[in-house]
Amino acid sequence: MIKNYDNWIKRSCLKINNIYNELDDLDQKVGDGDHGTTILKGLTKAEKVFKENIKNSLDEIMLIVAKEMRIVMGGSSGILMSIFFYESGKINPDNISLSIVTIFQNTVNKIKKTGKVSIGDKSILDVYVPVLDYLNTSIKIDKNLESINKIITNSSESTMNMEAKVGRAKFLEKKGLGIIDPGAYSTSIILKEFFNSIYK
Numbered sequence: 001m002i003k004n005y006d007n008w009i010k011r012s013c014l015k016i017n018n019i020y021n022e023l024d025d026l027d028q029k030v031g032d033g034d035h036g037t038t039i040l041k042g043l044t045k046a047e048k049v050f051k052e053n054i055k056n057s058l059d060e061i062m063l064i065v066a067k068e069m070r071i072v073m074g075g076s077s078g079i080l081m082s083i084f085f086y087e088s089g090k091i092n093p094d095n096i097s098l099s100i101v102t103i104f105q106n107t108v109n110k111i112k113k114t115g116k117v118s119i120g121d122k123s124i125l126d127v128y129v130p131v132l133d134y135l136n137t138s139i140k141i142d143k144n145l146e147s148i149n150k151i152i153t154n155s156s157e158s159t160m161n162m163e164a165k166v167g168r169a170k171f172l173e174k175k176g177l178g179i180i181d182p183g184a185y186s187t188s189i190i191l192k193e194f195f196n197s198i199y200k
């Protein structure tokens with residue numbers, strides 16, 4: 001599982017590296033314009049820290065990864081986006097499907113509580129909740145990699161039609177309507193790589 005997770009973080013970093021300018025441009029319209037740069041910084045750190053701690057157990061590695069991401073990213077995006085990385089360390093190789101449901105459930109609960117955010121507020125929660133709902137109804141994710149990728153893409157794109165109730169975008173006249181939430185977009189990339197690294 002450590003090899004899968006190593007791949008997950010490396011590939012996420014690579015993918016984000018290719019589009020971080022696009023994410024900054026999106027964030028220019030709804031936030032302070034640095035989301036791409038910030039998440040790239042977080043993942044670059046995550047990749048480095050993972051490598052340095054590869055001899056540890058996976059939950060220990062992911063605890064450090066999440067902590068370092070939170071520090072290097074700073075702000076609310078650092079706090080909220082590192083939650084999944086921390087929770088993901090609790091995967092059970094003997095029951096991957098069930099433990100992934102728990103990981104997503106705990107991530108959703110923590111994001112709601114810490115971020116004081118609800119579904120439909122135009123945030124990363126709008127990606128995590130549909131994925132959790134899907135996982136709860138689908139027993140064999142390994143057979144449905146294509147479906148899960150589609151759910152992730154659709155939920156991230158659905159934030160385009162939402163008015164922001166959290167973050168800087170809520171102060172804009174159109175509340176970010178018509179613009180995909182940059183955090184939801186980067187989260188969609190990270191989650192696709194997570195599932196692909198585990199099940200492909």
Ligand SMILES: [Mg+2]
Nearest residue numbers: 031032034035
């Ligand atoms: Mg920012």
